[in-house]
Amino acid sequence: MKKVLVLFLAFFLPLGVFAADREVYVFNWSQYIDPAVLELFQKETGIEVKYSTFESNEAMFAKLKILKKNGYDVAFPSNYFVERMSRLGMLKPLDRTKLPNMKNLNQGLLDKPYDPDNAYSVPYLWGSSAIGVNAKVVDPAAVTSWDDLWNPAYKGKVLLMDDVRDVFAMSLRSLGYSGNETDPARIKEAYEKLLKLKPSVKVFNSDSPKQPFLNNEVVIGQIWGGEVYQANEENPDIRYIYPKEGATFWADNMVIPASARNMDHAHAFIDFMCRPGIAKMNCEYVGYATSNAKAQEMLDEKTRNHKAVYPDKADLDRGEFQTDVGDAIMTYEKYWELLKTQ
Amino acid sequence: MTRGSRFRNFAVGSPMLWIAVFVVVPYLIVVLFSFLTRDPEDIVSWTFTLENYRDIFSPVFLKVCRNSLVLALGTTALTLLLAYPFAYILTRIDENIRRFLLVLMIIPFWTSSLIRTYALIILFKANGLLNTFLLSTGLISEPLSILYTETAVFIGLVYTLLPFMILPLYASLLKLDRRLMEAARDLGATSRHVFFHIVLPLTLPGIIAGSTMVFLPALGLFYIPDLLGGARSMLIGNFIKNQFLTTSHWPLGSAASVVLTLLMVMLLVWFFISTRRAHSGDMEAVR
Numbered sequence: 001m002k003k004v005l006v007l008f009l010a011f012f013l014p015l016g017v018f019a020a021d022r023e024v025y026v027f028n029w030s031q032y033i034d035p036a037v038l039e040l041f042q043k044e045t046g047i048e049v050k051y052s053t054f055e056s057n058e059a060m061f062a063k064l065k066i067l068k069k070n071g072y073d074v075a076f077p078s079n080y081f082v083e084r085m086s087r088l089g090m091l092k093p094l095d096r097t098k099l100p101n102m103k104n105l106n107q108g109l110l111d112k113p114y115d116p117d118n119a120y121s122v123p124y125l126w127g128s129s130a131i132g133v134n135a136k137v138v139d140p141a142a143v144t145s146w147d148d149l150w151n152p153a154y155k156g157k158v159l160l161m162d163d164v165r166d167v168f169a170m171s172l173r174s175l176g177y178s179g180n181e182t183d184p185a186r187i188k189e190a191y192e193k194l195l196k197l198k199p200s201v202k203v204f205n206s207d208s209p210k211q212p213f214l215n216n217e218v219v220i221g222q223i224w225g226g227e228v229y230q231a232n233e234e235n236p237d238i239r240y241i242y243p244k245e246g247a248t249f250w251a252d253n254m255v256i257p258a259s260a261r262n263m264d265h266a267h268a269f270i271d272f273m274c275r276p277g278i279a280k281m282n283c284e285y286v287g288y289a290t291s292n293a294k295a296q297e298m299l300d301e302k303t304r305n306h307k308a309v310y311p312d313k314a315d316l317d318r319g320e321f322q323t324d325v326g327d328a329i330m331t332y333e334k335y336w337e338l339l340k341t342q
Numbered sequence: 343m344t345r346g347s348r349f350r351n352f353a354v355g356s357p358m359l360w361i362a363v364f365v366v367v368p369y370l371i372v373v374l375f376s377f378l379t380r381d382p383e384d385i386v387s388w389t390f391t392l393e394n395y396r397d398i399f400s401p402v403f404l405k406v407c408r409n410s411l412v413l414a415l416g417t418t419a420l421t422l423l424l425a426y427p428f429a430y431i432l433t434r435i436d437e438n439i440r441r442f443l444l445v446l447m448i449i450p451f452w453t454s455s456l457i458r459t460y461a462l463i464i465l466f467k468a469n470g471l472l473n474t475f476l477l478s479t480g481l482i483s484e485p486l487s488i489l490y491t492e493t494a495v496f497i498g499l500v501y502t503l504l505p506f507m508i509l510p511l512y513a514s515l516l517k518l519d520r521r522l523m524e525a526a527r528d529l530g531a532t533s534r535h536v537f538f539h540i541v542l543p544l545t546l547p548g549i550i551a552g553s554t555m556v557f558l559p560a561l562g563l564f565y566i567p568d569l570l571g572g573a574r575s576m577l578i579g580n581f582i583k584n585q586f587l588t589t590s591h592w593p594l595g596s597a598a599s600v601v602l603t604l605l606m607v608m609l610l611v612w613f614f615i616s617t618r619r620a621h622s623g624d625m626e627a628v629r
Binding site for chain 1 (some may be wrong): 382383384385400405406409463467468469470485489505521568572573574575580581584586587588589590591
C-alpha cells in the first residue's frame, strides 16, 4: 500500500507542481471571448487558462479588492474602472517590451485620458453611444446635434439610456461641457436641461436600446453603435448619427491586477490577444468592435465599413471616453434620483 | 439516539443550516454594512455611523417609497378583485375541470418570469400581436399605446402575481362550510348579505394571506416596471441597486435594504395579528 502511495506521489506530484507553474488566471465579462482562443493559447504556449467571468465592473472590483495575493493574472475592466483601479494601486504597470503585438492596435484608441500612454491597460473591444433615429419618421440629415432630442416634434418618442453617466454626458456635451464634468453647478445645469427632456422620454433602456426602435415605440434617442449594426439586419431604417458635440466612447481593457501570480504569463496572454487573427476571432464571436487595426482590415467589407461600429477618425477624435469622476458620482446620482422621481 | 430522531434532526437541521449560511449570515453583513461609512477607495470603511439612516429619510427616498407602495397596493387590490371570483367559482365546479384549471395556473411557473415579461412586450408593442390584430380587424386605426405606460406595468405585475392570490383564496374558500350559507338563506338573508356577513369574514384569513404574498414581492420587484413601464420612475429596488452599482455606496444601499425589510416585517406582524383576530372571529361566527 505504501509503495503504491509513494509511486502515486512520485508520479503525480511533479506534474501538479508543473501544472501550477504553467497557468494563467483570467477574469473577463461573461460571453466576452471566443472559447477557441483559449484552447489555441494553451496549445501554443502550454500555459493552462483558468477562466472566470463577471457581470459588472463593480463585482469585479469588489473581488479584486478582497484578493490580496494569488489573484487573477489578467482582468478586463472598462475604461473608467482602469483609471480608478490604477489610482488605487490595484494594477501592475505593463512591460511594453513583452507586448510586441500592441503595434497592431488602432492608434486612435491609445493614450486616452483614462490611462495616459497605456501604462496599465490594453484596449480589447470598444464602441460608442450616439444618436439613433428611425429614418422612416425622422430625416437623418436634419439631426446633427444632441439638442435635436429636445425637438418638441419627437415628444413621447425619445429613448434615453437607463444609465446616469450616459444620460448626463449627453446633456453636458450639449451644453458645451465635458461629459466627465465634476463641477456640481454644471451637473445641476445638465439636470435642469434634462428636466425639460423628461416629458418627451418614452423609455429609459440601456440593456438593449435597439428593441424600442425596432418595436416602433421610439423614433429618436441614445443608442450603442453595435446595437444599430445588429438592428440593421432586421430594419435598415435605424440610422446612427455622431452628433457634432461628439459621441461617448467606451472600451474594455486588459490589465494585470496587483495580485497577479505570474507576470510573464499575464503578458503572454495579453500579447496573444493582440494578434490580428486572434482579435478577429474574438470580435466576430462577441460582436463588438475590435481595437485591433490589423484585425479590422481582415473583416468583411460590410462590417469593416459600418460607421456605427467603426467611426471615422474625425468622429472618434471629437468624442470622449468616460473617465472616473470620483466622488462627483454622488452629485450625479442625486440629480438622477430627482430626475427619475419627477 | 434512535434512527428516527437522527433522521428528524437531519431533516430539520440541514435546511436550517442552509438558511443560516446563505440567508442569515449575508443578511447580518447587510445590517453591519448599513452602520459603516462609504469609502470610494475600498468597499466600505470600518467607521461606525448612523448617518446612512439619517440620509435615507430624504424627500427623494420617501418619494421612491411612495411610488413602490402605490404600485404594490394597486397590484394587490387588482389581483384580489380578479382572484376572488375566480377562486370562488373554482370551488363550485366539477372536480375534473377544477384540477385542469389549477394545472393551467401552475404552468406559467415553468418559465422564468423575466422571459414571460418579454413575451408581454411582444404582445403589447406598437407593432406587436395585439395591435396588429386590432388594426387588421379595423377596430382601431392607430396602434394603441400600451407598452411603457402604467397600464402595462399593472398588467405585468398582476399577471405575474395572480396565482399567489388565487391559491390561498382557493384554500380558504374550499374550507368554507356551505351549511352556514344555507342557514343564512333559510333565515332570509339576501345574496349580498350572505357574501358580506358570512363568506367574506370567513375567508378573511385567505384574503390576508394572499394579499401578503402579492404585496411583499410587488414591493421589491423592479424589473417588471422597468421593462414594461420604461423605467421612467424610480422604485425601492432601483434605488438599492444604484447605491451598490453606481455610487459604490454599499452602506446606504444596505440601510435602504434594512428599511425595506423592516417595512415588510411590520406588515407580516400585522398579518399575523389580523389573521388571529379573523380566526377568533371565525369561532364567534360558529358559536
